Amino acid sequence: MENKEISQAVIGRLPRYFRYLGELKDEGIERISSQELSDIMHVTASQIRQDFNNFGGFGQQGYGYKVEYLYEEIGKILGLDKTHNLIIIGAGNLGQALANYMNFERRGFIFKGIFDNNPALFGRKIRDMEVKSMEEMEDFVRDNEIDIAVLTIPKTSAVMVAEKLVQNGIKGIWNFAHVDLNVPKEIQVENVHLSDSLMKLTYNILRFENENNN
Amino acid sequence: MENKEISQAVIGRLPRYFRYLGELKDEGIERISSQELSDIMHVTASQIRQDFNNFGGFGQQGYGYKVEYLYEEIGKILGLDKTHNLIIIGAGNLGQALANYMNFERRGFIFKGIFDNNPALFGRKIRDMEVKSMEEMEDFVRDNEIDIAVLTIPKTSAVMVAEKLVQNGIKGIWNFAHVDLNVPKEIQVENVHLSDSLMKLTYNILRFENENNN
Numbered sequence: 006m007e008n009k010e011i012s013q014a015v016i017g018r019l020p021r022y023f024r025y026l027g028e029l030k031d032e033g034i035e036r037i038s039s040q041e042l043s044d045i046m047h048v049t050a051s052q053i054r055q056d057f058n059n060f061g062g063f064g065q066q067g068y069g070y071k072v073e074y075l076y077e078e079i080g081k082i083l084g085l086d087k088t089h090n091l092i093i094i095g096a097g098n099l100g101q102a103l104a105n106y107m108n109f110e111r112r113g114f115i116f117k118g119i120f121d122n123n124p125a126l127f128g129r130k131i132r133d134m135e136v137k138s139m140e141e142m143e144d145f146v147r148d149n150e151i152d153i154a155v156l157t158i159p160k161t162s163a164v165m166v167a168e169k170l171v172q173n174g175i176k177g178i179w180n181f182a183h184v185d186l187n188v189p190k191e192i193q194v195e196n197v198h199l200s201d202s203l204m205k206l207t208y209n210i211l212r213f214e215n216e217n218n219n
Numbered sequence: 220m221e222n223k224e225i226s227q228a229v230i231g232r233l234p235r236y237f238r239y240l241g242e243l244k245d246e247g248i249e250r251i252s253s254q255e256l257s258d259i260m261h262v263t264a265s266q267i268r269q270d271f272n273n274f275g276g277f278g279q280q281g282y283g284y285k286v287e288y289l290y291e292e293i294g295k296i297l298g299l300d301k302t303h304n305l306i307i308i309g310a311g312n313l314g315q316a317l318a319n320y321m322n323f324e325r326r327g328f329i330f331k332g333i334f335d336n337n338p339a340l341f342g343r344k345i346r347d348m349e350v351k352s353m354e355e356m357e358d359f360v361r362d363n364e365i366d367i368a369v370l371t372i373p374k375t376s377a378v379m380v381a382e383k384l385v386q387n388g389i390k391g392i393w394n395f396a397h398v399d400l401n402v403p404k405e406i407q408v409e410n411v412h413l414s415d416s417l418m419k420l421t422y423n424i425l426r427f428e429n430e431n432n433n
Contacts, residue, residue: 016422020415024397047399083418084425098319102312106413114417153420177424179417183238185261193427195420199320199411201234203328203393204297206367206409208230210391211298213407 011059018056019079021046026076038069088113090150094166095157096121096129096136099181103155104132117149122162139166146173153177160184225273232270233293235260240290252283302327304364308380309371310335310343310350313395317369318346331363336376353380360387367391374398 025046029037039057043050057063060082063075080086091114093100104119119131122139129136137145145151154170156163156178163182170178177193180186186194239260243251253271257264271277274296277289294300305328307314318333333345336353343350351359359365368384370377370392377396384392391407394400400408 016419019422020412020418021399023418024412024415082422084421085418087421087425089421089424098312098316102316103413105312112414112418113421152424176427177420179420185235191427191431193420193423195416195423197411197413197416198234198238199317200326201238202409202411204234204237204299204326205230206391206393206407207298207301207303207327208233208296209407209409210303210366211301213390213405217405 015056015059018048019083022053022056023076023079023083023085026072026079029072030076034072036069037072042070085112088115089152090115090117091153091155092117092142092146092151093119093155093157094121094139094142094170095155095181096123096126096131097157100155100157101131103157104134114153117151118145120145142166143169143173146170146175151175153179155179155181157181229270229273232262233297236267236270237290237293237297237299240286240293243286244290248286250283251286256284299326302329303366304329304331305367305369306331306356306360306365307333307369307371308335308353308356308384309369309395310337310340310345311371314369314371315345317371318348328367331365332359334359356380357383357387360384360389365389367393369393369395370400371395 025042039050039053042048042053046053057070057075060078063070063078077086093104093116096119100119100121104116116132116134118137119134120137120139120142121127124138126136127138146154151173152175154175154177156166158166160183163180163184164186167178167180167186167188171188171192175192177195178186178188180194180196181199183198183200185196188194239256253264253267256262256267260267271284271289274292277284277292291300307318307330310333314333314335318330330346330348332351333348334351334353334356335341338352340350341352360368365387366389368389368391370380372380374397377394377398378400381392381394381400381402385402385406389406391409392400392402394408394410395413397412397414399410402408
Protein backbone atom coordinates (compact mmCIF):
# COMPACT_ATOMS: atom_id res chain seq x y z
CA MET A 6 0.00 0.00 0.00
CA GLU A 7 1.29 3.45 -0.88
CA ASN A 8 1.82 5.99 1.80
CA LYS A 9 -0.25 8.94 0.55
CA GLU A 10 -0.48 12.25 2.34
CA ILE A 11 -3.11 11.75 5.03
CA SER A 12 -4.35 14.43 7.41
CA GLN A 13 -3.24 14.25 11.04
CA ALA A 14 -6.93 14.17 11.99
CA VAL A 15 -7.37 10.86 10.17
CA ILE A 16 -4.09 9.58 11.60
CA GLY A 17 -5.27 10.55 15.06
CA ARG A 18 -8.30 8.29 14.61
CA LEU A 19 -6.40 5.25 13.30
CA PRO A 20 -5.17 3.97 16.68
CA ARG A 21 -8.76 3.94 17.91
CA TYR A 22 -9.89 1.90 14.90
CA PHE A 23 -6.94 -0.38 15.51
CA ARG A 24 -7.94 -0.82 19.15
CA TYR A 25 -11.56 -1.69 18.34
CA LEU A 26 -10.59 -4.02 15.51
CA GLY A 27 -8.12 -5.79 17.80
CA GLU A 28 -10.94 -6.39 20.27
CA LEU A 29 -13.27 -7.69 17.55
CA LYS A 30 -10.49 -9.97 16.32
CA ASP A 31 -9.90 -11.27 19.87
CA GLU A 32 -13.63 -11.98 20.11
CA GLY A 33 -13.39 -14.08 16.95
CA ILE A 34 -15.47 -11.74 14.78
CA GLU A 35 -14.47 -12.09 11.13
CA ARG A 36 -16.50 -9.45 9.32
CA ILE A 37 -18.08 -6.16 10.26
CA SER A 38 -20.07 -3.57 8.32
CA SER A 39 -19.30 0.14 8.58
CA GLN A 40 -22.71 0.50 10.27
CA GLU A 41 -21.89 -2.08 12.96
CA LEU A 42 -18.49 -0.50 13.52
CA SER A 43 -20.25 2.87 13.70
CA ASP A 44 -22.59 1.59 16.40
CA ILE A 45 -19.86 0.31 18.69
CA MET A 46 -17.46 3.20 18.10
CA HIS A 47 -20.00 6.05 18.18
CA VAL A 48 -18.64 7.50 14.95
CA THR A 49 -20.82 7.89 11.87
CA ALA A 50 -20.60 5.13 9.26
CA SER A 51 -19.91 7.82 6.69
CA GLN A 52 -16.91 9.04 8.71
CA ILE A 53 -15.58 5.49 8.86
CA ARG A 54 -15.94 5.00 5.10
CA GLN A 55 -14.29 8.35 4.41
CA ASP A 56 -11.39 7.56 6.75
CA PHE A 57 -10.83 4.14 5.19
CA ASN A 58 -11.08 5.58 1.67
CA ASN A 59 -7.84 7.42 2.40
CA PHE A 60 -6.17 4.03 2.33
CA GLY A 61 -7.99 2.53 -0.61
CA GLY A 62 -11.19 1.53 1.14
CA PHE A 63 -10.32 -1.87 2.66
CA GLY A 64 -13.83 -3.23 2.08
CA GLN A 65 -16.34 -4.45 -0.43
CA GLN A 66 -19.69 -2.67 -0.85
CA GLY A 67 -22.46 -4.42 1.05
CA TYR A 68 -20.08 -7.09 2.19
CA GLY A 69 -18.42 -5.43 5.15
CA TYR A 70 -14.81 -5.33 6.21
CA LYS A 71 -12.66 -8.34 6.99
CA VAL A 72 -11.70 -7.65 10.60
CA GLU A 73 -8.31 -9.33 10.66
CA TYR A 74 -7.23 -7.91 7.29
CA LEU A 75 -8.31 -4.41 8.30
CA TYR A 76 -6.57 -4.77 11.67
CA GLU A 77 -3.36 -5.79 10.00
CA GLU A 78 -3.49 -3.12 7.30
CA ILE A 79 -4.10 -0.34 9.82
CA GLY A 80 -1.30 -1.82 11.91
CA LYS A 81 1.02 -1.56 8.90
CA ILE A 82 0.00 2.04 8.28
CA LEU A 83 0.81 2.78 11.92
CA GLY A 84 4.20 1.13 11.52
CA LEU A 85 3.35 -1.66 13.94
CA ASP A 86 4.58 -4.40 11.61
CA LYS A 87 8.05 -2.98 12.12
CA THR A 88 10.04 -3.31 15.32
CA HIS A 89 11.09 -0.26 17.30
CA ASN A 90 13.87 -0.30 19.87
CA LEU A 91 12.71 1.72 22.83
CA ILE A 92 14.24 3.01 26.05
CA ILE A 93 12.68 4.77 29.02
CA ILE A 94 14.45 7.73 30.63
CA GLY A 95 13.33 8.08 34.22
CA ALA A 96 12.73 5.02 36.41
CA GLY A 97 10.25 6.67 38.76
CA ASN A 98 6.66 5.54 39.13
CA LEU A 99 5.65 6.74 35.69
CA GLY A 100 8.63 5.16 33.95
CA GLN A 101 7.96 1.89 35.76
CA ALA A 102 4.26 2.12 34.95
CA LEU A 103 5.00 2.56 31.25
CA ALA A 104 7.53 -0.28 31.26
CA ASN A 105 4.95 -2.62 32.74
CA TYR A 106 1.79 -1.16 31.29
CA MET A 107 1.97 -1.45 27.56
CA ASN A 108 1.77 -4.51 25.39
CA PHE A 109 5.13 -3.43 24.09
CA GLU A 110 6.28 -6.60 22.41
CA ARG A 111 2.88 -7.39 20.92
CA ARG A 112 3.02 -4.10 19.04
CA GLY A 113 6.62 -4.40 17.91
CA PHE A 114 8.17 -2.25 20.62
CA ILE A 115 11.31 -3.79 22.01
CA PHE A 116 12.03 -2.55 25.51
CA LYS A 117 15.79 -2.20 25.54
CA GLY A 118 16.58 -0.33 28.73
CA ILE A 119 15.63 2.10 31.45
CA PHE A 120 17.80 4.92 32.79
CA ASP A 121 17.78 7.18 35.81
CA ASN A 122 20.18 9.57 37.54
CA ASN A 123 19.30 8.32 41.01
CA PRO A 124 22.05 5.90 42.16
CA ALA A 125 19.61 4.28 44.60
CA LEU A 126 17.77 2.87 41.57
CA PHE A 127 20.83 1.58 39.67
CA GLY A 128 20.64 -2.17 39.27
CA ARG A 129 17.02 -2.42 40.41
CA LYS A 130 15.12 -4.65 38.00
CA ILE A 131 12.15 -3.31 36.11
CA ARG A 132 10.60 -5.79 33.73
CA ASP A 133 13.75 -7.91 33.89
CA MET A 134 15.87 -4.90 32.98
CA GLU A 135 18.37 -3.33 35.36
CA VAL A 136 18.12 0.43 35.75
CA LYS A 137 21.19 2.03 34.19
CA SER A 138 22.91 5.32 34.95
CA MET A 139 22.14 8.32 32.74
CA GLU A 140 25.85 8.48 32.00
CA GLU A 141 25.52 5.28 29.99
CA MET A 142 22.62 6.62 27.94
CA GLU A 143 24.39 8.19 24.98
CA ASP A 144 26.60 5.22 24.17
CA PHE A 145 23.67 2.89 24.70
CA VAL A 146 21.43 4.74 22.25
CA ARG A 147 24.11 4.61 19.55
CA ASP A 148 25.26 1.04 20.18
CA ASN A 149 21.75 -0.42 20.34
CA GLU A 150 20.16 1.56 17.52
CA ILE A 151 17.44 2.95 19.75
CA ASP A 152 14.54 4.46 17.77
CA ILE A 153 12.28 5.77 20.49
CA ALA A 154 12.97 7.33 23.88
CA VAL A 155 10.24 7.77 26.46
CA LEU A 156 10.92 10.79 28.68
CA THR A 157 9.48 10.59 32.18
CA ILE A 158 11.91 13.00 33.81
CA PRO A 159 11.34 16.48 35.24
CA LYS A 160 11.12 19.33 32.78
CA THR A 161 14.35 20.87 34.09
CA SER A 162 16.43 18.02 32.67
CA ALA A 163 14.20 16.99 29.75
CA VAL A 164 15.43 19.61 27.29
CA MET A 165 19.10 18.69 27.73
CA VAL A 166 18.43 14.95 27.66
CA ALA A 167 16.41 15.39 24.45
CA GLU A 168 19.37 17.14 22.85
CA LYS A 169 21.68 14.26 23.75
CA LEU A 170 19.19 11.75 22.38
CA VAL A 171 18.97 13.65 19.11
CA GLN A 172 22.76 13.81 18.83
CA ASN A 173 22.90 10.04 19.16
CA GLY A 174 20.37 9.20 16.48
CA ILE A 175 16.99 8.89 18.17
CA LYS A 176 14.04 9.04 15.73
CA GLY A 177 11.16 9.76 18.05
CA ILE A 178 10.50 11.00 21.57
CA TRP A 179 7.43 10.14 23.60
CA ASN A 180 7.51 13.07 25.96
CA PHE A 181 5.83 13.05 29.38
CA ALA A 182 7.90 15.93 30.74
CA HIS A 183 5.90 19.14 31.31
CA VAL A 184 7.79 21.05 28.67
CA ASP A 185 7.63 21.45 24.92
CA LEU A 186 10.86 20.13 23.42
CA ASN A 187 12.63 22.04 20.68
CA VAL A 188 14.13 19.38 18.48
CA PRO A 189 14.93 19.34 14.74
CA LYS A 190 11.88 18.65 12.58
CA GLU A 191 13.22 15.24 11.53
CA ILE A 192 12.73 14.05 15.12
CA GLN A 193 9.13 13.11 15.81
CA VAL A 194 7.75 14.13 19.19
CA GLU A 195 4.50 12.99 20.72
CA ASN A 196 3.66 14.90 23.87
CA VAL A 197 1.56 13.56 26.70
CA HIS A 198 0.99 16.60 28.88
CA LEU A 199 -1.01 14.99 31.65
CA SER A 200 -1.82 18.18 33.52
CA ASP A 201 -3.18 19.77 30.32
CA SER A 202 -5.54 16.84 30.00
CA LEU A 203 -6.71 17.14 33.61
CA MET A 204 -7.37 20.86 33.11
CA LYS A 205 -9.54 20.16 30.09
CA LEU A 206 -11.55 17.85 32.31
CA THR A 207 -12.08 20.52 34.99
CA TYR A 208 -13.00 23.06 32.31
CA ASN A 209 -15.67 20.75 30.93
CA ILE A 210 -17.04 19.99 34.41
CA LEU A 211 -17.30 23.71 35.13
CA ARG A 212 -18.87 24.50 31.76
CA PHE A 213 -21.50 21.80 32.23
CA GLU A 214 -22.37 23.18 35.66
CA ASN A 215 -22.60 26.74 34.36
CA GLU A 216 -24.80 25.74 31.45
CA ASN A 217 -27.15 23.96 33.80
CA ASN A 218 -27.33 26.72 36.39
CA ASN A 219 -28.10 29.49 33.88
CA MET B 220 -16.25 37.01 33.35
CA GLU B 221 -19.08 35.42 31.41
CA ASN B 222 -18.78 31.88 30.24
CA LYS B 223 -19.46 32.19 26.51
CA GLU B 224 -19.54 29.26 24.14
CA ILE B 225 -15.91 28.60 23.24
CA SER B 226 -14.72 25.97 20.78
CA GLN B 227 -13.01 22.86 22.15
CA ALA B 228 -9.99 23.75 19.98
CA VAL B 229 -9.51 26.98 21.92
CA ILE B 230 -10.13 25.15 25.19
CA GLY B 231 -7.56 22.57 24.22
CA ARG B 232 -4.96 25.35 23.91
CA LEU B 233 -5.74 27.05 27.23
CA PRO B 234 -3.79 24.62 29.46
CA ARG B 235 -0.70 25.26 27.37
CA TYR B 236 -1.06 29.04 27.75
CA PHE B 237 -1.61 28.45 31.44
CA ARG B 238 1.56 26.37 31.66
CA TYR B 239 3.71 28.97 29.88
CA LEU B 240 2.25 31.86 31.86
CA GLY B 241 2.90 29.97 35.08
CA GLU B 242 6.55 29.63 34.09
CA LEU B 243 6.82 33.32 33.20
CA LYS B 244 5.21 34.22 36.52
CA ASP B 245 7.67 31.96 38.38
CA GLU B 246 10.51 33.74 36.55
CA GLY B 247 9.20 37.06 37.85
CA ILE B 248 8.14 38.40 34.44
CA GLU B 249 5.28 40.89 34.83
CA ARG B 250 4.30 41.79 31.27
CA ILE B 251 4.54 40.09 27.91
CA SER B 252 3.47 41.09 24.40
CA SER B 253 1.59 38.69 22.15
CA GLN B 254 4.69 38.70 19.94
CA GLU B 255 7.00 37.63 22.78
CA LEU B 256 4.53 34.96 23.85
CA SER B 257 4.33 33.88 20.22
CA ASP B 258 8.12 33.49 20.06
CA ILE B 259 8.39 31.24 23.11
CA MET B 260 5.26 29.19 22.38
CA HIS B 261 5.75 28.78 18.61
CA VAL B 262 2.18 29.90 17.93
CA THR B 263 1.41 32.95 15.80
CA ALA B 264 0.76 36.21 17.64
CA SER B 265 -2.49 36.50 15.70
CA GLN B 266 -3.60 33.09 16.99
CA ILE B 267 -2.85 34.19 20.54
CA ARG B 268 -4.84 37.43 20.14
CA GLN B 269 -7.75 35.54 18.58
CA ASP B 270 -7.76 32.95 21.36
CA PHE B 271 -7.69 35.60 24.07
CA ASN B 272 -10.40 37.64 22.32
CA ASN B 273 -12.77 34.77 23.12
CA PHE B 274 -12.45 35.80 26.73
CA GLY B 275 -12.57 39.55 26.28
CA GLY B 276 -8.97 40.11 25.23
CA PHE B 277 -7.11 40.33 28.58
CA GLY B 278 -4.69 42.94 27.25
CA GLN B 279 -4.20 46.52 26.22
CA GLN B 280 -3.09 47.38 22.70
CA GLY B 281 0.65 48.03 22.51
CA TYR B 282 1.02 47.46 26.20
CA GLY B 283 1.15 43.70 26.44
CA TYR B 284 -0.51 41.30 28.81
CA LYS B 285 -0.11 41.34 32.56
CA VAL B 286 1.32 37.86 33.17
CA GLU B 287 -0.10 37.23 36.63
CA TYR B 288 -3.56 38.59 35.74
CA LEU B 289 -3.70 36.51 32.56
CA TYR B 290 -2.48 33.42 34.42
CA GLU B 291 -5.18 33.82 37.02
CA GLU B 292 -7.95 34.55 34.53
CA ILE B 293 -7.11 31.52 32.42
CA GLY B 294 -6.92 29.49 35.63
CA LYS B 295 -10.46 30.65 36.49
CA ILE B 296 -11.72 29.72 33.04
CA LEU B 297 -10.19 26.26 33.52
CA GLY B 298 -11.93 25.95 36.88
CA LEU B 299 -8.65 25.91 38.77
CA ASP B 300 -9.78 28.53 41.29
CA LYS B 301 -12.28 25.95 42.53
CA THR B 302 -11.33 22.87 44.51
CA HIS B 303 -12.02 19.39 43.17
CA ASN B 304 -12.12 16.31 45.37
CA LEU B 305 -10.32 13.56 43.53
CA ILE B 306 -9.78 9.83 44.00
CA ILE B 307 -7.61 7.37 42.12
CA ILE B 308 -8.96 3.92 41.25
CA GLY B 309 -6.08 1.52 40.79
CA ALA B 310 -2.99 1.66 43.03
CA GLY B 311 -0.58 0.10 40.53
CA ASN B 312 2.43 1.92 39.13
CA LEU B 313 0.35 4.32 37.08
CA GLY B 314 -2.02 5.18 39.93
CA GLN B 315 0.95 5.76 42.22
CA ALA B 316 2.70 7.81 39.55
CA LEU B 317 -0.33 10.06 39.16
CA ALA B 318 -0.75 10.42 42.92
CA ASN B 319 2.85 11.58 43.24
CA TYR B 320 3.31 13.28 39.91
CA MET B 321 0.89 16.15 39.70
CA ASN B 322 0.95 19.41 41.55
CA PHE B 323 -2.49 18.43 42.71
CA GLU B 324 -2.97 20.82 45.58
CA ARG B 325 -1.45 23.77 43.78
CA ARG B 326 -4.13 23.46 41.12
CA GLY B 327 -7.05 22.92 43.48
CA PHE B 328 -7.18 19.14 43.27
CA ILE B 329 -7.63 17.55 46.65
CA PHE B 330 -6.36 13.99 46.69
CA LYS B 331 -8.91 12.19 48.85
CA GLY B 332 -8.14 8.52 48.41
CA ILE B 333 -6.80 5.64 46.37
CA PHE B 334 -8.52 2.30 45.83
CA ASP B 335 -7.53 -1.11 44.55
CA ASN B 336 -8.94 -4.62 44.56
CA ASN B 337 -5.61 -6.25 45.41
CA PRO B 338 -5.63 -7.04 49.18
CA ALA B 339 -1.82 -7.04 49.18
CA LEU B 340 -1.98 -3.28 48.64
CA PHE B 341 -4.62 -2.47 51.29
CA GLY B 342 -3.18 -0.19 53.91
CA ARG B 343 -0.03 0.60 51.96
CA LYS B 344 0.59 4.34 52.07
CA ILE B 345 0.71 6.34 48.88
CA ARG B 346 1.22 10.03 49.38
CA ASP B 347 0.20 9.65 53.03
CA MET B 348 -3.01 7.93 52.01
CA GLU B 349 -3.75 4.28 52.78
CA VAL B 350 -4.92 2.20 49.85
CA LYS B 351 -8.57 1.25 50.37
CA SER B 352 -10.58 -1.68 49.12
CA MET B 353 -12.76 -1.22 46.05
CA GLU B 354 -15.68 -2.30 48.20
CA GLU B 355 -15.41 0.96 50.10
CA MET B 356 -15.43 3.06 46.95
CA GLU B 357 -19.14 3.73 46.46
CA ASP B 358 -19.82 4.92 50.00
CA PHE B 359 -16.61 6.94 49.95
CA VAL B 360 -17.55 8.78 46.76
CA ARG B 361 -20.93 9.76 48.20
CA ASP B 362 -19.76 10.59 51.73
CA ASN B 363 -16.79 12.69 50.58
CA GLU B 364 -18.43 14.48 47.67
CA ILE B 365 -15.85 13.26 45.18
CA ASP B 366 -15.92 15.21 41.90
CA ILE B 367 -13.26 13.45 39.86
CA ALA B 368 -12.17 9.83 39.63
CA VAL B 369 -8.96 8.81 37.93
CA LEU B 370 -9.24 5.33 36.40
CA THR B 371 -5.98 3.41 36.13
CA ILE B 372 -7.50 -0.07 36.12
CA PRO B 373 -7.69 -2.66 33.34
CA LYS B 374 -10.33 -2.14 30.70
CA THR B 375 -12.22 -5.26 31.80
CA SER B 376 -13.26 -3.64 35.08
CA ALA B 377 -13.27 0.01 34.00
CA VAL B 378 -16.74 0.03 32.47
CA MET B 379 -18.43 -1.40 35.58
CA VAL B 380 -16.46 0.83 37.94
CA ALA B 381 -17.41 3.88 35.85
CA GLU B 382 -21.08 2.94 36.20
CA LYS B 383 -20.76 2.75 39.98
CA LEU B 384 -18.98 6.10 40.07
CA VAL B 385 -21.76 7.69 38.04
CA GLN B 386 -24.44 6.22 40.31
CA ASN B 387 -22.71 7.81 43.27
CA GLY B 388 -22.47 11.31 41.90
CA ILE B 389 -19.10 11.63 40.22
CA LYS B 390 -18.85 14.64 37.86
CA GLY B 391 -15.82 13.74 35.79
CA ILE B 392 -13.64 10.75 34.95
CA TRP B 393 -10.00 10.97 33.92
CA ASN B 394 -9.76 7.68 32.11
CA PHE B 395 -6.48 5.83 31.54
CA ALA B 396 -8.15 2.45 30.90
CA HIS B 397 -7.87 1.26 27.30
CA VAL B 398 -11.57 1.47 26.69
CA ASP B 399 -14.05 4.17 25.76
CA LEU B 400 -16.51 4.58 28.59
CA ASN B 401 -20.23 4.92 27.89
CA VAL B 402 -21.47 7.30 30.55
CA PRO B 403 -24.37 9.79 30.53
CA LYS B 404 -23.53 13.04 28.77
CA GLU B 405 -23.63 15.01 32.03
CA ILE B 406 -20.52 13.12 33.14
CA GLN B 407 -17.37 14.59 31.64
CA VAL B 408 -14.73 12.12 30.49
CA GLU B 409 -11.19 12.93 29.48
CA ASN B 410 -9.43 9.95 27.97
CA VAL B 411 -5.70 9.39 28.02
CA HIS B 412 -5.21 6.45 25.70
CA LEU B 413 -1.47 6.02 26.03
CA SER B 414 -1.09 3.34 23.38
CA ASP B 415 -2.96 5.52 20.86
CA SER B 416 -0.43 8.23 21.49
CA LEU B 417 2.52 5.86 21.04
CA MET B 418 1.05 4.63 17.73
CA LYS B 419 0.78 8.18 16.44
CA LEU B 420 4.47 8.51 17.19
CA THR B 421 5.40 5.38 15.24
CA TYR B 422 3.20 6.49 12.34
CA ASN B 423 4.99 9.83 12.17
CA ILE B 424 8.42 8.17 12.37
CA LEU B 425 7.48 5.86 9.50
CA ARG B 426 5.97 8.67 7.42
CA PHE B 427 9.09 10.77 7.82
CA GLU B 428 11.29 7.86 6.72
CA ASN B 429 9.10 7.15 3.70
CA GLU B 430 9.06 10.78 2.63
CA ASN B 431 12.82 10.93 2.81
CA ASN B 432 13.43 7.65 0.99
CA ASN B 433 11.15 8.50 -1.95
